[in-house]
Amino acid sequence: MWREHLNGNQVSDKLGKILDRLAETVFKKRYQSVAEVWADLQGYSGRKNSTNTTPQPVVIKTPPKPPTQKFEFDIVTVNSKGQQINCRRGQAECIIEDLGNGVTLEMVMIPGGTFIMGAPSGEVQSSDDERPQHRVTIKPFLMGKYPVTQAQWQQVASFPKLQRDLSPDPSCFKGLNLPVERVSWYDVVEWCARLSKRIGKPYRLPSEAEWEYAARAGTTSPFHVGDTLTTDLANYNGSYTYGSGPKGAYRQKTTPVGQFQQANAFGLYDIHGNVWEWCADPWHDSYKGAPSDGGVWDAGNDNRYQNYIEYLVNFLSNTNNRVLRGGSWCSFPENCRCANRDWYDPDNLNYDLGFRVACAPPTLSP
Template structure:
């Protein structure tokens, strides 16, 4: 008898995951896509293994359970606070960390002010529960899940609506797209419409850490000829570079920077109030 794949999984921390089937897709952006960067080279990618992806980023409440169980201190708490931007320069603020990101939040919000390195400790702890093997998504897995079978700039089409994403809709819209509102703040995780595969907040609200490393080719372009950006590649994961990839855009980003193909990097020690993460489960 053929076994049926469980389509949804909920763990003891209350994190809900949905099953993503293996498949082949075009990663990167189409030629002529408004806002396209050189490092979004269009290429064919195959993911040979299915995986479960968390339907929202990890929430404050889910992170709190980890901290309560382990007394874990984040890098922000140990190193003078998370970063904020002051006159286009980043500075640490000793009062800013995951439980006090500089704005009001509840346990339903996406946790921020967390470094890539902090996340690895969370994953190690979570994997000790023997509920599956958790990790960050690869960059290719993230874009595959974000696109959800689409080839348009956004999973909801050629224009991004504030019904589908929490972002700054008042400037840098794609040509032909109407201006939208700017909420100027984060929303609780999963507040808006999901993408066609049932994933929330893949565009906007918080940037999301990925497993891949990255190197810069120029000031404005990532190296494109790495293992992730070869045509016909299977299950790519870039392990070379001093930075980590982030995807998705955030509540303060414009539409161009919330596109499915856009790539951002940060040092793995960075922690900001606009960067969160979601997990996948093998």
């Protein structure tokens, strides 16, 4: 019967006998177990029968957990005058992505948790767009240890174009380990898409809630270092002070990522100053109706409007401005606070606009 389906092909006598027995209509003449079939197939393939003819199950190996690397860092706390009052060691895990040509990207594991987003009314030089304070729950995710550098930008910009062209060297201040700047929000979205396609992971901009949660790293003070900021800890316009803090240097340019060796408690560097960091969210002028799930506050996650048309009218009236966080090398210190918010047109190419990337956490096997 089975020979009718060979279409002119031939099989050996040995294999023919095995197939005949498999298709035998008389039950007692058929193979009585898988082990018998396995033994005959071993003989057909030229293998010597072992004493144990029981077929071995196919073992499908579980993919290994993504390689992680633990690293240590200093966590500094200052008092209201900017004087160091504590320094402790912290530890975190990161995943190192190989971008090619010797360029890597370090992504820190950010644990999930719940925090209070925004500034209290009593926070010095805070504004109403940072209120009302509200509770937000964040799922675990990965975030760049540093702002994206010019070396990383150049490497990913060399990957195949998806939607728009990217300048491989857009920055005003040149240096492979300096943060990339003069990149628009649209440029950054394209860069993340190219990276995602090459690496096979969903790289993206962080939501505004994710950014503040990661920046605070469990703190509730204006800065993750405490109640003020100093230019020994961050790159901003030190000609101006915050609260009772001291004046300091005004470098008038970006500094290499990680130059300030103190990180926050999650292991993130350069959170305050250096370059403003784009977030995924469109701008809202307050937190009224903000989501509590840590997602991007867009048309699919907006509690203020009765319908999509009402949202769209507001969206267009705000000209699609996008959120920026963290302050920059030319910012006053109050603009570097964890709660501070700003916005720009997504086409803007200022020399203080950069970003750091986020990504969904790897799926780890139990």
